[in-house]
Amino acid sequence: MVLGKQVRLFLVDGTPGGMLTAEIMNWTGHIMAAGRSDLPELLKRDEVKRTGVYLLLGDDPNDSYSNAIYIGEADEVGERLRIHSRSEDKGGKDFWNRAIILTSKDANLTKAHARYLESRFISIAKVAGRSFVTNGTAPVPLPLPEADVSDMEQFIEHARIVLPVLGVDALRAVPTLASLEPASKGSASESPVFEMTVSSEGILARAQETDNEFVVLAESTARSGWVGSTPGYSKLHEVLVSDGVLVPNGSNLAFSKDYVFKSPSAAAAVVAGRATNGRVTWKDPSTGLTYGQWQEHGVEDARSVESGVVSPSLIEQQSNLP
Known part of the structure; x- marks a missing residue:
């Protein structure tokens, strides 16, 4: 029997187009979504001061029928988002209009965990083929103990449930025959x-x-x-x-x-x-x-x-x- 999942959404400023958080009961992961215009307010929050993974979402500049995504990781996600908010001639990225941040409520994600998640998310997005992945290649993840790999795969499984609820299908698998x-x-x-x-x-x-x-x-x-x-x-x-x-x-x-x-x-x-x-x-x-x-x-x-x-x-x- 397939069991349901309870996804808890919180509209930070009370509007559907503003910042929001998403969680699954009994999952230590925490997801936050915000539009690019909300970045100044997002950078004030504690979540962006943690180690984690982030997704930058926007339209594919070369194909009006496709979306584009950039996947990254950082010891402090907010600092990396600050860099990406600059124009491309200043080392930033122009295409994105929405950011998704994936961190842990218990702050137990390490640099090695984030590198593993980044690599796996890039690979999953490329296989799914729903969005143009702007990353050149998936970085080689840092070695993890077997138990940590299991924990990170569970983290990925939960993230792939929550992200489509937020309208993010880039990691959503296309069923095979x-x-x-x-x-x-x-x-x-x-x-x-x-x-x-x-x-x-x-x-x-x-x-x-x-x-x-x-x-x-x-x-x-x-x-x-x-x-x-x-x-x-x-x-x-x-x-x-x-x-x-x-x-x-x-x-x-x-x-x-x-x-x-x-x-x-x-x-x-x-x-x-x-x-x-x-x-x-x-x-x-x-x-x-x-x-x-x-x-x-x-x-x-x-x-x-x-x-x-x-x-x-x-x-x-x-x-x-x-």
């Missing part, structure tokens, strides 16, 4: 693997929703160019080609890796090369339900369970059991 397939055999609330075809072009794409993200799976095929009468997602199509997400595959293109889209319609548009309604075009091949119908059935099933009446969709599912 192997991890997604079994979900289609679970409960009605778990997403099946949907398919989309463009028969005239020999295109077949597969996707699944997981953790409220729509993931098109590697080896799915897509149209080689944009043929739609309106721009729509044409720029996104171009970006995925230039970034190597879509690669030549005969007369079409193919996804070189699993890729997360913001919506099923964005995914459908890239696959078809024109604007299309993803709620209709993505279908579950085992039931014939469209993505939209699958969502609607989930709502009806939930209402039926609450009222004690068995819904038609539940009856249909039970009749299909061996």
Whole structure:
């Protein structure tokens, strides 16, 4: 059974866009987020005087569809942030507009711990591929005892839970096909693997929703160019080609890796090369339900369970059991 997590958020100045802190019950880690304009107030706080890791977040200056991230560590995080706040011609960084600081409530993080976390976070962010990592390479971490490595891996696990709650997806793993397939055999609330075809072009794409993200799976095929009468997602199509997400595959293109889209319609548009309604075009091949119908059935099933009446969709599912 998957257990829930209690994440405690505190809005320091009472506004959703201001500084905030985040913690998980029984975790010694502490996370603080602040916009660049709040840096003067942030630097007055005790948290930034500790050893820790920091993330600088902003838009990728070379790609309007991507985010950028810089990951660093310091004995005193605040001093490093002070340097990064300068303009680039003075040794700072211009791209970032938000900072995330990860420290420990018990102040037990050492320089070696921070170096380990920095190295692992950089590697994780590069593998996830959700943001452009501006760090050149991941530094070699300082040697740690086995018990400390275990503690730091737990720290990373908790951080990867909290950061998406703050809207930071850079360290969030993109599920692979192997991890997604079994979900289609679970409960009605778990997403099946949907398919989309463009028969005239020999295109077949597969996707699944997981953790409220729509993931098109590697080896799915897509149209080689944009043929739609309106721009729509044409720029996104171009970006995925230039970034190597879509690669030549005969007369079409193919996804070189699993890729997360913001919506099923964005995914459908890239696959078809024109604007299309993803709620209709993505279908579950085992039931014939469209993505939209699958969502609607989930709502009806939930209402039926609450009222004690068995819904038609539940009856249909039970009749299909061996």
